[in-house]
Amino acid sequence: MSSKKYVYFFGGGRAEGKGDMKTLLGGKGAGLAEMTNIGLPVPAGFTVTTEVCDYYYKNEHGYPEGFKESVEENIKALEKIADKRLGDPDDPLLISVRSGAAQSMPGMMETILNLGLNDKSVEGLAKKTGNRRFALDAYRRFILMYGTTAKGIDRHKFDIEFDDIKQRMTRVRLNKAPGGSILDTDVNDEELDELIDRLKKVYKENAHEEFPQGPTEQLWGSIDAVIESWMAEKAITYRRVEGITGLLGTGVSIVQMVFGNMGETSGTGVCFTRDPNTGEDIFYGDLLMNAQGEDVVAGIRTPLHLGELGTIMPAAYEQLLDVRSKLEKHYKDMQDIEFTIEEGKLFILQCRAGKRSPMAAFEMAVAMEGEGLITRAEAVSRITASDIEGLFYPVIDPSISQDDLKSDRFATGIAAVPGAASGAVVFTAKEAEAWTAEGRQVILVRQETSPEDVGGMHAARGILTATGGKTSHAAVVARGWGKCCIVGCEDLIIDYETKTVTVGEAVVKEGDEVTLNGSSGEVFLGALKLKEPELPDSFDSIMEWSDELRDLKVRTNVDTPYDAEKGIKLGAEGIGLCRTEHMFFDTDERRTAIQRMIVAGDEETRRSALDVLLPFQRLDFIGILRAMAGKPVTIRLLDPPLHEFVPHTEADQKHLAQVVGLSFKTVKRRVDRLHESNPMLGHRGSRLSISYPEILEMQVRAIIEAACECKEKKIEVLPEIMIPLVIDAKELKILADRTRAVAEAVMEEKGIRVDFKVGTMIEVPRAALLADKVAAEADFFSFGTNDLTQMTLGMSRDDSGRFLPEYVDEKSTGILAADPFQSLDTEGVGLLIQMGIEKGRSAKPGLKVGICGEHGGDPVSVEFCHRNGFDYVSCSPFRVPIARLSAAQSAIKYPR
Numbered sequence: 083m084s085s086k087k088y089v090y091f092f093g094g095g096r097a098e099g100k101g102d103m104k105t106l107l108g109g110k111g112a113g114l115a116e117m118t119n120i121g122l123p124v125p126a127g128f129t130v131t132t133e134v135c136d137y138y139y140k141n142e143h144g145y146p147e148g149f150k151e152s153v154e155e156n157i158k159a160l161e162k163i164a165d166k167r168l169g170d171p172d173d174p175l176l177i178s179v180r181s182g183a184a185q186s187m188p189g190m191m192e193t194i195l196n197l198g199l200n201d202k203s204v205e206g207l208a209k210k211t212g213n214r215r216f217a218l219d220a221y222r223r224f225i226l227m228y229g230t231t232a233k234g235i236d237r238h239k240f241d242i243e244f245d246d247i248k249q250r251m252t253r254v255r256l257n258k259a260p261g262g263s264i265l266d267t268d269v270n271d272e273e274l275d276e277l278i279d280r281l282k283k284v285y286k287e288n289a290h291e292e293f294p295q296g297p298t299e300q301l302w303g304s305i306d307a308v309i310e311s312w313m314a315e316k317a318i319t320y321r322r323v324e325g326i327t328g329l330l331g332t333g334v335s336i337v338q339m340v341f342g343n344m345g346e347t348s349g350t351g352v353c354f355t356r357d358p359n360t361g362e363d364i365f366y367g368d369l370l371m372n373a374q375g376e377d378v379v380a381g382i383r384t385p386l387h388l389g390e391l392g393t394i395m396p397a398a399y400e401q402l403l404d405v406r407s408k409l410e411k412h413y414k415d416m417q418d419i420e421f422t423i424e425e426g427k428l429f430i431l432q433c434r435a436g437k438r439s440p441m442a443a444f445e446m447a448v449a450m451e452g453e454g455l456i457t458r459a460e461a462v463s464r465i466t467a468s469d470i471e472g473l474f475y476p477v478i479d480p481s482i483s484q485d486d487l488k489s490d491r492f493a494t495g496i497a498a499v500p501g502a503a504s505g506a507v508v509f510t511a512k513e514a515e516a517w518t519a520e521g522r523q524v525i526l527v528r529q530e531t532s533p534e535d536v537g538g539m540h541a542a543r544g545i546l547t548a549t550g551g552k553t554s555h556a557a558v559v560a561r562g563w564g565k566c567c568i569v570g571c572e573d574l575i576i577d578y579e580t581k582t583v584t585v586g587e588a589v590v591k592e593g594d595e596v597t598l599n600g601s602s603g604e605v606f607l608g609a610l611k612l613k614e615p616e617l618p619d620s621f622d623s624i625m626e627w628s629d630e631l632r633d634l635k636v637r638t639n640v641d642t643p644y645d646a647e648k649g650i651k652l653g654a655e656g657i658g659l660c661r662t663e664h665m666f667f668d669t670d671e672r673r674t675a676i677q678r679m680i681v682a683g684d685e686e687t688r689r690s691a692l693d694v695l696l697p698f699q700r701l702d703f704i705g706i707l708r709a710m711a712g713k714p715v716t717i718r719l720l721d722p723p724l725h726e727f728v729p730h731t732e733a734d735q736k737h738l739a740q741v742v743g744l745s746f747k748t749v750k751r752r753v754d755r756l757h758e759s760n761p762m763l764g765h766r767g768s769r770l771s772i773s774y775p776e777i778l779e780m781q782v783r784a785i786i787e788a789a790c791e792c793k794e795k796k797i798e799v800l801p802e803i804m805i806p807l808v809i810d811a812k813e814l815k816i817l818a819d820r821t822r823a824v825a826e827a828v829m830e831e832k833g834i835r836v837d838f839k840v841g842t843m844i845e846v847p848r849a850a851l852l853a854d855k856v857a858a859e860a861d862f863f864s865f866g867t868n869d870l871t872q873m874t875l876g877m878s879r880d881d882s883g884r885f886l887p888e889y890v891d892e893k894s895t896g897i898l899a900a901d902p903f904q905s906l907d908t909e910g911v912g913l914l915i916q917m918g919i920e921k922g923r924s925a926k927p928g929l930k931v932g933i934c935g936e937h938g939g940d941p942v943s944v945e946f947c948h949r950n951g952f953d954y955v956s957c958s959p960f961r962v963p964i965a966r967l968s969a970a971q972s973a974i975k976y977p978r
Contacts, residue, residue, distance in 0.1 A: 088134050089152045092118040093126025093163045093338075101413075106131050108333025110182025113433045120412055122405060122430050126163045127177070127337035128156040132184065135309050135331025143306075156336075157301075164338050169297035173210050174203035176220070176339040179304040181311055181332045186434055188558040189533045190320045191332055192231045192311040194304045195374060196224035196339060200295040216344045218274035219266075223374060225281045225293060228300065232307040235288040243280045247273050267372055301336075308334050316533040318893050323540045323563075327899045340429045342422040343374050347395070350422045352378050353388050353402070355410045358418075358438040358561055359500055359552075361445025361620075365389070365406055367419075368551035374422075378551070384570045385551040401428045409433055414455050415464070416446055439499055440472025440564040444620035458627045459974045465624055467941050467964045472564025473621055474960070475501040476612035478599055490606040492596065493585045495546070495571025497603035498557035503544030503566040504597035504609040507590055509581055511538025518542070525596055527583055529576050531556040539565070544598040546605060548574040566600035625653060625963060628970035633978050634947060635954035636965045637714070639934060641665065643705030649959040653966050656714035656800075657706065658864065658956020659934035662781055663722050665702045672698050673727070678742045680724050681752045685776060692780040699781060703788035703801075712798030716864060716934070716956075718843065719781050721806040723766040725756040762872065767807025767843075771817050782821050786828040789836040802839040804864060809848045811855035818859050843934070845869035850918035857922035857929055864956075865915055867935030867943075871902050874911045879903050904936075906943035916950055923951075932956060941968040948972035 090099040090107060092115050099107050101116030111129030118124045130153070137146045161167050166175035176198040181191035199207065199221045208217035222244075229235040248264040251273045258264065269277070282293045294300050311317060312332045321327070342350030353367025367388035370377050378385055392399040402421060405428075409417045418436035422429050438446065447461040456464075478487075505523035508514050511534065514526045518541035526542035528535065530549045539545055539559055544566035547556045551570055560567035575584040581592035590596060590607070597610040637658035638649030646657060666676040672695065679691035707715055729735050730753070739749040758764035771778040782803060789799045803821055808814045818840045829835055842859075844850050845866030857863070872879055877886070882903070889897045898907070906912060922929045932954040937943035939961025947955050948969060957965050 086133075086146070086148070087152075088131050088146060088149045089128050089156050090115065090131070091128040091156055091159055092124065093160065095121065099129060104184045105330070106133065106333075108132055108182035108184055108335075109186055109434050110180060110432055111333040111335050113182075114335060114337070116412075117409075117430055117433060120408065122408070123428055124430055125338040125340050126160055127335060128153075128160065129182075130305065130334035130336070132330035132333050134334070135312055138309050139313070139331065153301075153305075153336075160336070160338060168198050168301075169200070169203060170206065171202040172206040174198050174206055176207070177301075178335075178337050178339055179301070179308055180335045180337065181308045182335055183312070183332045184329050185324075185326050186437065187317060187320050187324075187326070188437065189555045190311075190317040190536065191314070192308050194224070194227045194231055194307065196220045197228075197300050197304055198297050198339075199224050200297070200300075202295075211344065213344060215271040215274065216341065218271050218278060219269075219343055220341065220374075222274055222278050222281055225278065225285060228293075228304065228307075229281070229285045229289065231311070232303040233285070233289040235285065239284050239288065240281055243284060244269075244277060247277045247280075251276070266377075305334055305336075308332065313893060315893075316536050318891070319537045319540075320533075320559075321892070322890075323536070325900065325905075337431070340422045340424045340427075340431075341374070342370070342424065343372055344425055346372055347426050348372060348422075348424050349391075349395075350374055350378055351385070351388060351391070351420075353406070353419050353421070354416060354436045355406045355419070356416045356436075356442070356446055358416065358436050358442050359497070361438070361442035361449065363449065365403065366552070368554075378554070384549055384572060395423065395426065398423050398426060398428050405430060411455075414450070414460070416442075437558055437561045439501075439561055440469040440475070441500060441618060443469040444473070444618060444624055448620040448623045459631060462624060462627050462631060462967065462970050463974055465967055467968065468564060470621075470963050470967060472501075473617055474614060475564060475566070476503075477601070477615045478502045478597065478606075479611040479613045482610060487604075487606065487610075490597075490608060490610070491604055492588055492590065492607050493571050493573050493605045495548075495568040495574075495603045495605070496550075496552060497599075497601055498550075498552050498554075498569045499560045499565060499567035500601040501564070501566040501615075502597060502599050502601070502610075502612050504595060504612065505543045506593050506595055507583065508538075508542075508592060509576065509578055509583075511535040511541075513592075514538030515541045525598060527574070527576060528556070530554065531559070539563075544568075544600065546571060546574075546596075546598060548572060548576055566598050568598050568600060568603050568605060571603075571605065621963075625966060628966045629653070630970075632948075632966065632969035632973050634944070634952060634965075634969035634972070636962055636969060637716070637932070637934075637938075637954050637956035638959050638962050639936075639938075639956050640706070640959060642702070643709045645959055646706050646709035649962055650709065650713075652959055652962040654713075654959065654962045656716075656954070656956075657710060658716050658932050658938065658954060659804075660706060660715060660717045661721070662699065662717060663720055663727075665699060666695070666727060674738075674741055676727050677729070677738055679777075680728055680756070681738070681742060681744065681749050683748075683752075688774065689776050689780075692776055696780050696784050699784035700788045700791075703785050704791055707788055707792045707799045707801065708797055710799075712800060714800040714802055716802040716804050716841075716862075716932075717785055718804045718806050720770055720777055721767045723756070723758060723761040723764050724770070725753070725758065725761060728753045728756065762869075762878070768805050768809075768813055768817055769807065771805070771820075772813065775820060778817065778820060779824050782824040783828055786825045786836060786838065787832070789838065790829065790832040790834040793834055793836055794832075799836060800838075801836065802841060802862060804841050804843055804862075806843045806866065807845060807869070808842045808856065809846050811852065811859055814842055814856055814859040839930075841930075843869075844915075844918050845873070847874055847914055850914040850921075853918040853921035854925040857925040860922075860926075860929070862930035862932070863918065863922055864932045864934045865918070867906060867911065867915075867933055867937045868903070870914065870935070871907060871911050874914060875902060875907065877902070900942070905940050906937045906946055908942070908946050912946055912950075915946075919950060919952075936961075939965050941971070944968035945972040945975070948978075949976050951978075 097115035097118040099115030104112045204221045208214040349371040351369035368385035420432040447464045451461040505525045595609040597606040637656040638654035639659040641664040675694040682688040739746045839861035841862035843866040888894045934956045938955035939957030
């Protein structure tokens with residue numbers, strides 16, 4: 083037998099595991115162990131480690147040696163503590179089998195409740211509890227959950243039978259008029275008896291076997307099902323969307339059942355120790371009396387507000403308040419708690435760090451630092467890139483009058499996730515994904531969402547459901563994404579057949595536009611005007627603390643003075659990439675001048691055209707240098723191949739010929755000559771400056787003239803001239819010498835000295851390999867990771883979308899951990915970068931090193947840059963706050 087430990091027990095006030103063992107036990111297993119150890123009322127049980135899940139998928143769905151024996155031993159230990167036996171026909175031990183990975187994936191994997199019930203033990207449970215209805219209700223739930231989870235039977239087939247019983251028997255018995263709702267709790271024991279027979283029949287017809295009566299068969303079928311759910315489509319989609327990688331799999335917690343459906347002194351709920359939408363220090367949650375936990379999360383019944391428990395069961399509520407205080411102080415974070423009350427006795431089933439809205443994430447982090455609960459470093463570490471993005475989500479324009487809003491109001495539900503969103507109504511997750519792929523904005527409308535809807539929920543701008551509360555599946559998942567969401571909108575009558583949703587006389591069809599206000603719970607007809615929200619003071623606090631903690635500087639990639647000012651407002655400390663070619667497209671006059679230069683037949687004509695461009699470029703550079711006011715500005719010389727600037731249709735070429743005074747044939751011939759089979763590896767970047775030195779001369783002159791003019795006006799300037807696509811030290815020397823010669827000439831003409839630097843982009847693998855020689859000619863390196871990734875992987879960024887999903891899909895091949903154009907390939911491209919830095923600084927100690935691809939705003943890539951001694955990262959303006967945060971988090975994690 084293997085000596086490796088695969089199972090960890092908890093119960094009787096002690097646990098073998100601890101709260102810091104999330105990687106091994108999963109979040110749920112670690113939480114159950116920790117809560118047991120700190121003395122909370124937790125049902126006994128044991129957790130199967132994530133290593134078992136990992137083994138299962140690597141060994142043809144088999145289990146490691148000694149694992150099954152270990153489970154059997156722990157079942158016996160659980161039976162001893164509970165003083166009940168699994169499968170006992172008179173007083174059965176009932177258990178739940180629950181999933182739980184190291185990172186929270188709410189609703190994405192499976193849980194099976196009431197395991198251990200069969201045709202005999204259900205009668206024993208009925209006698210023991212004196213509550214036959216409760217026992218039968220538990221059994222029908224077990225059949226449904228085992229059938230759908232372990233055997234993959236469509237839940238709808240079971241639901242049809244339950245609805246038929248409700249309509250044909252319960253409605254008649256209660257003498258309820260057609261149209262009124264029949265609750266699950268209205269169904270009595272005789273009706274449940276018939277329902278169970280029909281559910282077992284559905285099971286047999288679809289699973290081609292009788293419903294299992296042996297608890298051992300039930301247990302292993304359930305463990306298999308929970309582990310299989312790790313690779314379910316919805317779980318894979320969620321991990322892809324959330325960027326969750328590197329986990330071993332799910333843990334499996336087997337826990338003694340406690341029952342919230344034993345009558346009106348029993349109940350179940352989900353609560354948060356602070357408001358997950360606003361961050362306020364208030365107890366927040368939902369409660370259902372006479373129900374099991376799945377009812378709250380599934381949103382099948384609209385729940386009571388948590389505060390009502392104080393009136394219904396004051397003693398249990400006081401105990402829950404004590405648990406709230408104890409858990410938040412222990413974990414020093416807002417907790418999401420699942421609880422059950424069994425005949426007046428409180429049990430805590432789970433706790434984990436709660437999902438929260440972006441606004442709440444900032445407010446809580448700053449508030450907890452102020453309370454002395456956490457440090458500033460811990461507060462900064464709590465915030466994610468998604469939290470920052472979420473703060474910029476829109477709200478309904480406050481200038482719209484209340485009268486107009488009132489006239490457009492369609493319905494009102496429970497405000498689950500704040501913000502606003504508008505779009506066309508769709509009724510299925512698949513439609514949401516398809517319409518979004520076509521570039522349309524959509525609102526997903528569902529009776530309630532389930533984990534299968536996760537792809538469409540992510541695609542939609544907002545989510546609207548007819549049922550559910552603030553802790554339902556829709557609310558929890560949407561909150562984690564900062565996505566506007568309204569739930570429990572009970573007036574909605576949704577017809578999936580006709581693809582309509584009706585409230586009173588108003589009918590909204592698929593494709594009609596609506597607007598959601600996730601802060602108020604209101605739904606409006608039409609697409610209302612939205613605007614950017616005001617950032618809370620807590621955002622400024624987190625950003626200030628991040629700046630105090632980080633080592634990396636953060637610059638921005640911009641091409642205009644307007645964008646430069648935007649970057650400064652968001653905290654940029656310079657420009658890491660100013661692309662000069664974008665300036666040529668601004669006006670017809672500029673476009674014509676660059677095109678005249680390109681189709682020119684001799685150097686004199688080219689220089690003449692470039693003379694026209696010079697004042698435009700100088701003016702642009704003045705604007706950018708002035709906006710940055712003494713901060714470094716890295717300006718890249720012309721990079722794209724010339725064919726990108728010329729017209730390609732016959733009509734446009736004829737127009738150009740007329741403007742520049744050449745024949746159409748001449749223009750067409752010169753444009754055709756520019757054609758390249760692989761232009762991204764063609765005549766571009768430094769190669770253009772080698773072939774046409776006059777282009778380099780014009781651009782350098784414009785930069786230095788602009789710098790001199792600014793300096794003359796007492797504006798500090800720090801221009802850095804960057805030569806792209808270099809492959810060799812000799813090539814760089816030729817171009818750097820030419821750059822410095824032009825700069826010296828301009829400064830002599832103006833009688834003004836300007837400090838400037840000449841460096842290069844390292845974006846060709848050869849340049850990284852020869853970085854020591856290249857560094858001898860450069861004042862700085864900037865890694866152009868977009869092209870470096872393309873050339874290292876041999877993948878076109880523009881064309882790889884056709885096959886790249888298969889490379890990053892863990893269910894397909896999982897060859898790459900992430901899209902290498904979004905998050906740096908640290909294993910391959912990263913190795914070249916490390917080599918480039920090491921070689922460069924060996925030749926020139928103190929060489930300034932930065933990154934200017936969009937990877938500069940990706941948290942994983944920023945961490946790589948911090949760990950490898952970069953001086954700065956650079957990214958688009960709106961990702962500057964993310965880079966500042968990520969740089970601080972990297973410094974906290976890996977102090978230099």
